Amino acid sequence: MKVLVINAGSSSLKYQLYNMLDESVLAKGKVERIGMETAMLSHEVPHQPEVTVVAEILDHTSAIRRVVTALIHPEHGVVKQIEEIEAVGHRVVHGGETFSSSVMVNSEVRQEIRRLFDLAPLHNPAHMMGIIAVESALPLVPQAVVFDTAFHQSMPPESYLYPIPMVLYNKHKVRRYGFHGTSHAYVSERAAAFLERPIEQLKMITCHIGNGASCTAILNGKSHDTSMGMTPLEGLMMGTRSGDLDPAIVPYVMAKEDLTINEVNSMLNKHSGLIAISGISSDVREIEQAMHAGDHNAKLAYEMYVYRLRKYIGSYTAAMNGLDVLVFTAGVGENSATVREKVCTQLSFFGIELDSQANLRPERGERRISSNQSRVQVLVIPTNEELVIARDTYQLIANAKMNS
């Protein structure tokens, strides 16, 4: 059985086709600049050169049609006929309080995703366009949706509520939702499997540090608290996002600099974080290079970045009254040995002892980087959100078949 995984943005669309018999990726690619005459499809099949097509692709439906054409193409296609694609799984950023797991798409689900537009105005409308596009391009294929917020629905109220008037929660659903849930769920399961220990008995902190970054306290396999909040702006310092700050700064700066809501939003989301402090880049690799070359601002940005991450690990350890496993994942978490080292060497007080050589080894797969004496296991687990979406979709289809 083959499952197509789709991540639809407002003017782009990424896809991966999985063969679920062995969970291998048959093809992947993306369509960029949707809505323009010079839209581009890049299609990649393992062990073959990448194919790119520039064409007029004016909406998501035409984009999906192009993807389908590429997948069944006689030369660089990977399936003979379109019927071989048995299901489509979509990534959806916001599932609100309604969705605590992945679901099959039906009219109620569609309606609910629409209702959540307010909470994720940049993402959910784009995902919806992806879902509608698949419906019109592949009308007979069942679709599933996998939410970034679903895993965190297990958080208790003391974690997800903000200490502000309750009426704001009741009226507008202002609360912590958390993001990167698919990734936190996946790496925590993999970590338990790697250690051959039951996840139900572990206190774990997973650090998903990439372009966006979030930390999750996972108690007995369930999300107990997470650093991103109602929006992905809260929590850790990120490439261009501020993360935590005193909320009173927002009205103060708006008044002092005569900023609009839109401007202050953009300031905190796009002009803050590493780029704001370093003045150089939002990319940790470039910050590391500049720091080694002696740039003071880069060093300050880096120190702040690591310091804030360390504080979160500390507070989540306190929140769970202990820590068994610390997991690093995503771009920075998987690749920056220095960030991991900076974080871990200053947490020896918790019983974290890094194996510096293991940490530095340029490996790719799942690995342990703590020493044998370390009371806390420190792991690097590469994340794979697309695979989770494919698996969930596959599982939902299988269940639906069993029930019918």
Place this chain on the structure above:
Amino acid sequence: MMKINKIGVIGAGTMGQGIAEMLAIKGIEVFLVEKTPEKLDQAWNMIVISLDKQIEKWAITITEKKLILSKIHKINKFSRLSECDMVIETISEDLDAKLDVFLELDNICPPHVILASNTSTLSLTELANSTEHPERVIGLHFLHPVSKIHLVEIIRGLKTSEDTLQKTKNFVEEIIQKKGIMVNESPGFVTTRLICTLINEAMHVLNEGVASAEDIDSAMRIGYDFHYGPLEMADRFGLDAVLAAMDRMFREFGELKYRPSFLLKKMVRAGNLGMKTGEGFFSYDKDGDRIL
């Protein structure tokens, strides 16, 4: 739902620049037209300056600026406008010049293309009547600064069709996400009629020595939560534009309450046109900021 991917903007003055920039930010391809390549380049530079100001205010990033500029195309030939889904005319408030533009657009653009005018005072019905397809002519009155003011007056001329009206309404509310108010053609519509009357009255108050310019503006700004007081607003619109609007309404309605204040006429004759000349009721630097 109608797809709108390309919009022609004719006239790249202050409003044309603002409209072009706002449309490009919304991801729409803009064909910007001016009389001469020099004027077009000048308009382009003003848009670049405006985007740079937004970067300073953290509203956009350098990458976003590039993306926005890549959507604005400088066009020297009117004929290219046939590719557009909609054309917005925003040249100076000169009826004859506008009539020429609409006549030409009517010849070039296929009948389904909506032809909109950003006029703030002229008669849509009169503009439409110069064309073969008056049913597709409509008024779209944007306010300055276009990207910050989320209101558009949608003006229906006598022959504007229901279809044109609905498509335009959809464009305003869904695509550029502004509040559209429906106005039946009438001199000054709603916005210009009300605000210019207030501005004119403020000038009477000043001229009569009732209060100082500063205090008149404070009264409305602080007392009634205006962003700018009426006199600073006049400076920012351009006193010549305010005078033109008052003259037009005075002529059309024939009522004394629209008669332009003598002070306004005097200042326009002296060339103190407000922000754009640096002097009006108040003084301004070259960035348009008040000198206090």
